[in-house]
Amino acid sequence: MLLEVKDLSIEYGSVGAPNHGVCAVSFSISEGEIVGIVGESGSGKSSAMLAVLGLTREGGRIVNGSVRFEGQELLGLTREEWRAFRGSSIGLVTQSPRAALNPVRRVGEQIAEVYRSHRKATKAQARERALELLRLVGINDPERRHDAYPHELSGGMAQRILIAIALSCTPKLLIADEPTSGLDATVQAQVLDDLRRVTREVGSSLALVTHDLGIVANYCDRVYVMESGEIVEESDVESFFARPAHPASLALLSKQQDSQDEALRLRGAPLDRIVLPSGCFLHPRCPFADQASGCMTEHPPLYDIGAGHRSRCHRHQTVRDALPSRYASA
Amino acid sequence: MSHLEAEREVEAFPRAAVGRHIRRRDHFVLLLKQSWLARIGVSIVTIALFLTVFGPYIAPYDLIAATPDIYESPSTTHFFGTDGSGFDIFSRVIAAPRYDVTIALVATILSLVLGSMLGLIGAFFRGWTGELLMRGSDSVQAFPLFVLAIIFVIGAGRSLINIVIIIALLSVPIFLRLIRSEVLSLRERAFVESATANGSSRMRIAFRHVLPNAMVPGFAQASITMGYAIIIAAGLSFLGAGVQPPTPEWGSMIAGGANDIINGRWWISIFPGAAMALTVFGFAIVGEMIQTVLLRRT
DSSP, rough: EEEEEEEEEESOSSSSSOOEEHHHHHHHEEEEEEEEEETTTSHHHHHHHHHHTTTTOOTTTEEEEEEEEEEOOOTTHHHHHHHHTTTTTEEEOOTTTTTTOOTTSSSHHHHHHHHHHOOOOOHHHHHHHHHHHHTTTTSSSHHHHHHHHHHGSSSHHHHHHHHHHHHHHOHHHHHHHHSTTTTTTHHHHHHHHHHHHHHHTOOEEEEEESOOOHHHHHSSSSSEEEEEEEEEEEEEEEHHHHSSOOOHHHHHHHHTTTTTOGSSSSOSSOOOOSSSSHHHHHHHHOTOOOOTTTTTTTTOOOEOOOOEEOOOTTTTTHHHHHHGGGGOOO | HHHHHHHHHHHOOTTSSSSSOHHHHHHHHHHHHHHHHHHHHHHHHHHHHHHHHHHHHHOOSSOOOOOOOOOOSSSSTTOOOTTTTTOHHHHOOOOHHHHHHHHHHHHHHHHHHHHHHHHHHHHOOHHHHHHHHHHHHHHHHHHOOOHHHHHHHHHOOHOOOOHHHHHHHHHHHHHHHHHHHHHHHHSSSSSHHHHHHTTTOOOIIIIIHHHHHHHHHHHHHHHHHHHHHHHHHHHHHTSSSSSSSTTOOHHHHHHGGGGGGTHHHHHHHHHHHHHHHHHHHHHHHHHHHHHHHTTTOO
């Protein structure tokens, strides 16, 4: 197992009444695998992935859990150990590519900089490496683009530069956090194709954080669905799309398909998680919630429903049958 | 100081007129082509800098040798006339940037460097260090700049170096605040998070990622501060606290001719005054140009 996260919890805000951003999340990624992490905004998916790099957003702290990378425990590393780890073992591709590049520096320098901060390399070697990476991520005329500033690039090209930066030290794992948000549909597909191709070429695993199930269907091997700071469903992609087994997954699917079917939607927006609901965290919004099944009183475990497919729903049987067959074609 | 905010509201040059993909150098050239104001500003600054280096050498008359030709009005032999000691005013006006512009330039660079460093520190260490820096700035800025400058110069002694240092120190709070506020907002930007996530150290983030971006408005402010520094340098001399006569310097020349204006000898004060005003004007325009070119958000 390349990456193994166990019971990771992250809290935000005051210590007395914290917002439970991520609650006891466990997931794993093995070598060469492409794993999708999906969930609506605010479900904790980005927080959980940033924590793998030892980072939290403003006001956040990792309160519990374990993150093991190639068997080595990461939580508890010193600042310098973290710095050396980030970018060399795990690379991060963030969303909004143009904002993620430093506007006053040439893109080639920005690639070379990451390389040089991890490897002993001369300026000339780092430049060679940058050009090689530009070629790798599918940028035409790398010599010229090397000296361009971010504002001179299109969104798709900027995203490719970010991928090149993240890949500069050939990390074992690449985390791509909504890599295609803000790109138009055709460019999205090209960037994702390139992302998949380059991770295969360098032999990295890829964690793809997204709220787009279409991307998961097309690019991922396995999928984790997050909701209310928890993993609520995990499965291989085939089994997931054949019969999704959690209301949150159904809601994402129906949104994807522009379905007007209210029976599949979650009501309202995500709640803040300062006071967690009793029972299933999702029950105030869930169309399937039911007194008799214990949704309001008992917090559901991850039920094993066969072949590595697991769902954190008391009513997973009902949920699995609720999906009209026309959806199951994805 | 309020001049920073005031300057921000003025838009002398159209910002939307150019596309995103223009290089800064080309944008600067474009401004020169499009705007006569830009051409005037750049010409003035170029001439001022030229005179700073060569002024004393190209002056047609001796700068500090008294002659019998006193109080001559402007003519073809003395373009700007002569004063009560028989000094040629034109020669002295074009020689004066050697002092005024040099003082202002060195002071501005000093305060830009010092202010940026302190601003960076103030933004990254927001505990008592940052608090101390901000309250220190408040204290300095609470006093009228000029009064403070005079007090310090008298206290420290009227040497050229002291004048430069004092003007620099008084301008530090402007840069400190500007850079600090820029750094505070830059710290939250996505590219800083991205650099952190890819293994940049905190020092590298501060100096390679945040500071270069924060310096952008710093440079625009520097040109505006240049103008103010010239006024303070000349103002100190005018009040007798700065460069001393007979050294050719605008402030002391204005002061020297002040009593002659009511006798009809207007040229003794007016020409150095106009030269100073033009120079300040030129730097202000160039500051605005730099701002237009650099602050083009992309």
